[in-house]
């Protein structure tokens with residue numbers, strides 16, 4: 001089998017995750033990794049994967065005609081410009097979320113893609129988590145009947161650094177964006193409107209940066225389903241990722257994954273494991289599966305399972321939530337350009 005030759009842009013947290021996951025598949029050769037701030041520790045981690053070109057210059061990747069696909073894993077502000085460069089260079093693109101924080105820039109990418117045969121996938125990894133796939137299958141095969149309510153719980157173990165928060169675009173754009181996508185994925189419907197409430201309850205410094213660390217968004221879908229998303233930047237017991245759905249014939253729920261199924265019973269109670277520590281552990285297999293779908297789409301010349309429209313819609317929802325919080329009122333999606 002001929003290998004797909006790949007270049008990776010950005011060798012930070014998620015860049016390393018993708019390199020590691022790709023290294024496990026025989027169908028890919030990672031030819032180059034570019035990071036403008038490549039340092040010894042990054043290069044050392046990458047050196048174990050037999051990558052030919054470890055560079056500080058992204059141009060090395062775009063100019064290399066042998067490279068067929070790129071992974072955009074660099075900081076968010078680079079995503080749309082790298083996407084446009086990749087489309088011009090006729091490379092298939094896997095772009096981490098969000099495609100951009102500005103809707104106009106995402107639309108520019110969408111426009112460029114209309115004239116291009118490349119595969120473009122956005123990194124909504126949770127769509128590839130075995131639990132959330134099972135929930136979607138059950139909902140869409142009518143196991144709980146007509147969906148009435150959806151509840152998505154998403155809490156991080158601890159807030160990121162303040163410098164990360166400063167550049168993140170805020171909780172709705174950085175964190176809840178995954179849950180907005182999950183709401184669309186599970187319901188199979190677009191959101192009609194939403195209402196956000198939020199507070200600074202974890203760290204006052206986050207508030208001083210103009211952000212919130214705890215939030216609830218209630219939403220209504222075009223198909224009638226109503227739902228709630230709740231986020232907190234801190235859960236003392238680990239990475240809390242759950243979902244519950246109610247239909248007219250029943251309900252379903254997805255709990256947290258744990259390291260093992262160990263259960264210790266004693267006269268003081270029953271003790272089970274905490275949730276896995278964070279996204280790197282909980283979604284380890286999901287990152288591999290999302291890549292598989294991307295490479296399958298390239299080989300089979302079919303669209304990616306999660307594309308630019310999904311990238312755009314999730315950012316529109318983040319804007320709606322920001323507006324709702326700012327003005328203290330429900331917002332209709334028709335208000336967001």
Ligand SMILES: NC(=O)c1ccc[n+]([C@@H]2O[C@H](COP(=O)([O-])OP(=O)(O)OC[C@H]3O[C@@H](n4cnc5c(N)ncnc54)[C@H](O)[C@@H]3O)[C@@H](O)[C@H]2O)c1
Pocket residue numbers: 009010011012013014015034035036037038058073074075076078096097098123124125279
């Ligand atoms: N899907 C997920 O689960 C997930 C998880 C984490 C991060 N992300 C997304 O991935 C992106 C990166 O996040 P991260 O946590 O890895 O951040 P990070 O800061 O750890 O890594 C980003 C890297 O990009 C590099 N970089 C910046 N500008 C560059 C440029 N012009 N060319 C090449 N490299 C450049 C930086 O030097 C840094 O090493 C963000 O957009 C984030 O939203 C997605």
